[in-house]
Amino acid sequence: MKSEFVQAIEALGKEKGIDPEILFEAVKEAVVSAYKKNYDSSQTVRVDLPKDNSNEFHVFEQRKVVEQVVKPHDEISLEEAIKLNPNYIIGDIVEQEVFPKNFSRVAVQNAKQIIMQRIREAERNMVYDKFSQREDDIVNGVVQRMERGTVYVDLGSTEGLLMANEQVPGERYMPHDRMKFYIIEVKKTGKGPQILLSRTHPGLLKRLFELEVPEIHDGIVELKSVAREAGMRSKISVFSNDEKVDPVGSCVGHKGMRVQNIVNELRGEKIDIVKFNPDPALYVANALSPAQVVSAEASETEKICRVVVPDYQLSLAIGKEGQNARLAAKLTSWKIDIKPESQVENEEPEQEGSGEEA
Numbered sequence: 001m002k003s004e005f006v007q008a009i010e011a012l013g014k015e016k017g018i019d020p021e022i023l024f025e026a027v028k029e030a031v032v033s034a035y036k037k038n039y040d041s042s043q044t045v046r047v048d049l050p051k052d053n054s055n056e057f058h059v060f061e062q063r064k065v066v067e068q069v070v071k072p073h074d075e076i077s078l079e080e081a082i083k084l085n086p087n088y089i090i091g092d093i094v095e096q097e098v099f100p101k102n103f104s105r106v107a108v109q110n111a112k113q114i115i116m117q118r119i120r121e122a123e124r125n126m127v128y129d130k131f132s133q134r135e136d137d138i139v140n141g142v143v144q145r146m147e148r149g150t151v152y153v154d155l156g157s158t159e160g161l162l163m164a165n166e167q168v169p170g171e172r173y174m175p176h177d178r179m180k181f182y183i184i185e186v187k188k189t190g191k192g193p194q195i196l197l198s199r200t201h202p203g204l205l206k207r208l209f210e211l212e213v214p215e216i217h218d219g220i221v222e223l224k225s226v227a228r229e230a231g232m233r234s235k236i237s238v239f240s241n242d243e244k245v246d247p248v249g250s251c252v253g254h255k256g257m258r259v260q261n262i263v264n265e266l267r268g269e270k271i272d273i274v275k276f277n278p279d280p281a282l283y284v285a286n287a288l289s290p291a292q293v294v295s296a297e298a299s300e301t302e303k304i305c306r307v308v309v310p311d312y313q314l315s316l317a318i319g320k321e322g323q324n325a326r327l328a329a330k331l332t333s334w335k336i337d338i339k340p341e342s343q344v345e346n347e348e349p350e351q352e353g354s355g356e357e358a
Contacts (some may be wrong), residue, residue, distance in 0.1 A: 018122045024049055026118030031338075033114055034040055035059055035098075043073050046095065060095040074223040127158045128193040132186040139206040141197070143177040153181060153197060166198035168231040169268055180265055182207065200230035205271075208262045209236065222247075224276040227330035235287060235327045239276040248273050281305060288329035291317035292300070293310055294341055304335040311340040 009027070013020035024100070028047045033047055049059040054319045063076040081088040088094065093275040130138075141153035141160055145355050151162035151173045160181065173179075181197040182204035190193075198204065206226050215221040220242050238247035251273045252259050259271055272290070277283040280298035284305040291313045308340040317323045317338050329336050 004238070007245075011072075013259060016119060016123060017126060018119065018199045020117065022122045022136045025113045029114070029118070030110075030114040031059065033110055037110055045098070052212075059098050063094050063096075063100050065090055065092045065094060076320075108288070112349075115171075124192040125346055128186065128188055130157070131183065131193060131279065135186055136203055137178050137185050138182050138204060138211070139197075141181050142177060143175055143179065145175060146173060155195065158193065158195065160195040160197045162197045162199065166196070166200055168267070168269075170200045170231055171199065180204070180208065186290050200228075202226040202228045202234075205234055205236065205262070205266070208265060209251060212261055213251050213253075215245060220245055221250050222276075225331050225333075227327045229323065233270045233284075233323055234266075235272040235274060235331045237274050237276040237283070237287065248275055272327075279332055280332070282334050284328065284334055288317050288336070289333050290325065291324065293317075298334065302335075304337060306339070308339055308341055308344050311342050314338070314340045326333045 009023050012018075015024050027049060030046055031047045035047075036043065044062040045233070046060045046062055048060070055085050065072055065078055065081045065109065067078060067090060069075045069077050074252050076094050078088065078090060081092070081094050084094060084096070089262065129166045138162070139155055144152045144154050144159070146152070147166040151167065153160040153162055160183075162181065166184070167173070170179045181199060182201045183195060184198045184201060184203075185194070186193055187195045203226075205228055206223055208217050209223055213221065216223055216238075222239045222241065224237045224239050226234065236251070238251055239252075240247040259273065263269060263271060274286040274289050277286060281296040282302075283306060283317075284298065285293040285296045291309055294310060295306040296305055296307045303309075307317070316324070319327075324335055325338060
């Protein structure tokens with residue numbers, strides 16, 4: 001039958017989610033500390049915790065068997081050791097139980113502090129281990145408060161930080177708001193793990209699609225690339241490993257419900273979903289959606305794609321303040337030169353004429 005002490009330690013471990021062995025070691029350390037506080041701080045001692053139905057602690061002083069004793073607290077002569085046990089030889093460790101009676105109030109308080117410190121350390125390590133495995137993943141959180149531009153987020157077992165540079169411009173973070181956040185880094189600090197969050201990272205958009213679209217989660221549809229200007233507009237490119245599955249349609253969902261759920265989570269951020277194509281020219285043309293493209297020609301040496309669009313589509317292809325073209329370039333990793341159809345038509349006769357003159 002387990003002693004009351006053992007049962008209490010196991011119950012505390014279960015309550016805190018800490019391995020009881022960590023708590024047992026903390027208690028041992030605390031008893032040793034209390035003993036040294038009351039008696040000899042240089043003495044080497046070992047503690048046996050209560051076993052079975054006993055609640056008694058046993059403390060043993062340890063001394064090394066030597067020929068000539070130099071440090072009485074740490075050594076014992078072979079002659080004295082043999083009196084205790086004839087089997088002792090030089091180098092053995094002799095243990096003798098000591099019977100500390102009443103620990104002082106200071107010693108007991110010190111022991112209590114050690115135990116509480118070890119419990120806090122164990123809890124912090126558990127939180128660190130849990131969240132360090134989730135870097136580059138998303139987590140649900142509840143906004144707690146904002147201080148000096150930093151948003152503090154309740155993640156359940158700990159707190160996360162949403163720094164000003166990771167906040168979406170114009171997005172409001174009100175206490176008790178439930179949101180999804182991207183974990184960009186987990187640091188170990190003296191005050192416990194520091195979990196840095198983001199609402200602007202492209203990875204947030206990627207993870208949201210993986211959660212919302214089963215085909216992406218199952219590997220049928222691949223999310224090839226993400227380009228994002230947080231809070232305003234994003235583009236993603238997708239590819240299907242199954243000819244029967246439309247990658248764009250899978251991400252949009254029935255009546256647009258899948259993409260709409262993501263738009264709602266991102267507070268209205270517009271999302272363009274385009275089909276990936278291994279042909280750079282076709283890929284760039286797709287990336288300029290919703291604009292229509294007359295022709296596209298990619299130069300591998302210059303890493304630039306020259307695109308021709310109808311005149312009335314030019315502003316749409318470029319986008320407000322160049323946003324559509326900028327996101328398309330970021331998505332495809334190609335420089336994009338966009339020209340209206342009329343300009344190209346006017347350039348061709350001039351080029352032919354000059355050729356004839358030459």
